[in-house]
Amino acid sequence: MTPDLLTWLIPVPPLLAFFLIVLFTNKDKVLSHTIALVGIGLSWIWSLSIFLRVLGVEHFGEEENVIASSIPWLPVGAESLPMGVLVDPLTAVMLFFVSLACLMIFIYSVGYSNFGKPLDPHDQPGQPPHNGIEPLYSRFFAFLSLFAFGMLTLVVADNVLLMFIGWEIMGLCSYLLIGFWYARDYPDPKQITPRRAAVKAFMTTRVGDVLMLLGIVYLYFQTGTLSFREIMHANGGQAVSMLAGLDSFIPGLSVAGLIGLLLFAGTVGKSAQFPLHVWLPDAMEGPTPVSAMIHAATMVSAGVYAMVRLFPLLSAGWHHGGPLTPPMMAMAAIGAFTALFAATIAVAQNDVKKVLAYSTISQLGYMIAALGIGAYIAAAFHLVTHAFFKALLFLGSGSVIHGVEHGQHHVAHEASHSAKHEASAEAHDPSHNQQSAISNQQSFDPQNMLNMGGLRQKMPVTFWTFLIGGLALSGFPLITAGFWSKDAILGGAWEGEHFIVFAVLAVAAFLTAFYTMRQISLTFLGQPRTQAAEHAKENVWTMTLPLVILSFFAVTAGWVGIPEDFPVLGGLLPNWFHEFVGGTLLEHPPAEVFNLIPLATSLVVALGGLALGWLVYRNIPAGAEDPLQRALGPIHTLLKNKYYFDELYDFIFVRPVRWLSEVFVSAWMDKGLIDGLLHWIGRTSMRLGDAFRNYFDAPIINGAGDLVGEGVKRFGNSFRVIQTGKVQYYLLITMVAVIALGGVFLIFTR
């Protein structure tokens, strides 16, 4: 098969899988997951073959040396918008990790959804399963497949529009998957339910998406094309420099700058940057593997990917070492701020998934900040490595939760068993017992890290892989992938003399290392703090295998981007990533200059954070409060409550909107004004109609009609006697008439 045809085919199998499952095999769980796995498997194999194929191409990505093909698709007036695929080095790298990560979630989900166990009769569709197979198992895989389709479409798209389509499909899947357990309710009304989290995510990202769509429209309006290559590569990037020279209607901002800012707004929504970050932590309400993985490793990366892809547009007019363009300024500021801001929140979270969620926001901020300061390669590099270790961490946390839930079931079962024993003398209702066991486990939070501890021995595979992921996240020196990519970003910031960004990112890196170690210590080290943790068990191979595979990449993915002049290690492996992905841009970015200060900084913050985290949290007894709570006091409360951003948005946006819709629009305008007007019109029309009927229609029109009919009837009645049927009689009448008429004729014509 030719490479471009193969590229076209990459997103197709998951889409087919989606439709097959939804339309035909929904009832059959085994068939459904087989179809889904085969679909994503095909996509993965094809992606891998494309990746391996382009690896061998010399100077891939430069000039016209890419895989590209497109067809006219959407006729718009005289023009027609094309749909096409493009594989350049960036796409190839994305394909490699996206398809792999998707495949890993698919496999992991088989185990996570308790495949192989019988359906628990207590489980309701739309609620997390207690101990049996997920009731909506097939639907789960259908959504996953649709998600994979959206992501792969986005990656292979050769124009902004198609990318945006993939983007929105993922937005939909995100909504569907966050709200997958739609029937779940919590006793605490303030705790966000999956339903509300889904709506929140959808609405929040919508804010960004609308702005992004505006940017796309503006871009098309200005350039007449949406193709990446035509905008950014044709004639040496002529279109981009043209846009950079054009003044927009906002003073001081070029057209390229305005478009860049609008497009960046989309990323702020999708990649959960401040101030639209609020949806991502709540997205953790979805099933752990998917929601977490999608909202950590792949989908949220789409925002960063879009920015990397559009980097020449965002940086139009910028040259290395020069002043930043407005979009880059925005990215650097928002990215760096988000990185620090989210890291501080993560420090005070107790939910194992929430920590990772904030860590994701923080890491995405890193990438955005890196792009903002022009460290293009470093951003792309961190995107890849982050995808691996964050996927690993999330799947690991899912494994932990699953294990603890298992322990909890064990405990509840024991408890019910012993209760039964005690009550065996008297008549006993077993269903009641079951009920109490279930209600008991609902009050227990299997995601709270303070309920864990000591899982190292219970779940060794999860522990070791999680440890690798955690070290990669904190940037443990030399070995892990996170170190190299983070170092590249810090190095870029230092080298570009963006010292504020550098300082902020360094502090964020320190916090990252700290909360990661806090998480690892609380979860795996020390002694079990609850009975559930005591009885936690390692999960099935479908869940641990993806962990092992991902942990391999979490380490090795970093080795492809070691700077050339790094002491000792540099040069052992060529800086392949820089060379390869650098080919995406028009001009090869300059090689990273090695500098001791950023390296020293990243060493200090990573090791320092890890050490501090370990010292503080290595042995927390059961029931003890977080030591940080004492140390930070009210600040801890502030962090724990996420700076009250949810409350703030609730106050600024949600409540006014509710008031507007409920009181103003619904009660006053709709029910009062519009309905009132309509009712008035209705009543008036009715009265008018009544009047017409009673005073015009009935007496005059009907009267006249009736009069004609009645008149004719009476006339006929009185004259019918002359219709005798006797022909001679008629003749006689005729004769008389003729004579009479003749007489008249004679008289009047005389």
Added chain:
Amino acid sequence: MIPLSWYLTLAAALFCIGLYGVLARKNAVAILMGIELMLNAVNINLVAFWHYLTPTTVSGQMFAIIVFVVAASEAAVGLALIISIYRRRNTVVAEEIDLMKW
């Protein structure tokens, strides 16, 4: 030379006889005969007017011939109708044939 008025008088007399027959006779066949008389009275009129007023053209004769044709056809149809009625109702009395009554 017999004046035109004589012919007209004859025709009028003949017409009146025919009319009387039509109105007064009971037998449908007789009524039909009365009609023939009336038609022939008209024919006399036509021929007389032709002869006295426009002898150079043939239109008067032509009218007379057309009336003959009409009379013959009418007699044929009328008799056929009467026979048909007779077969069905066993009568030829016009008074009794009053199916078209209200």
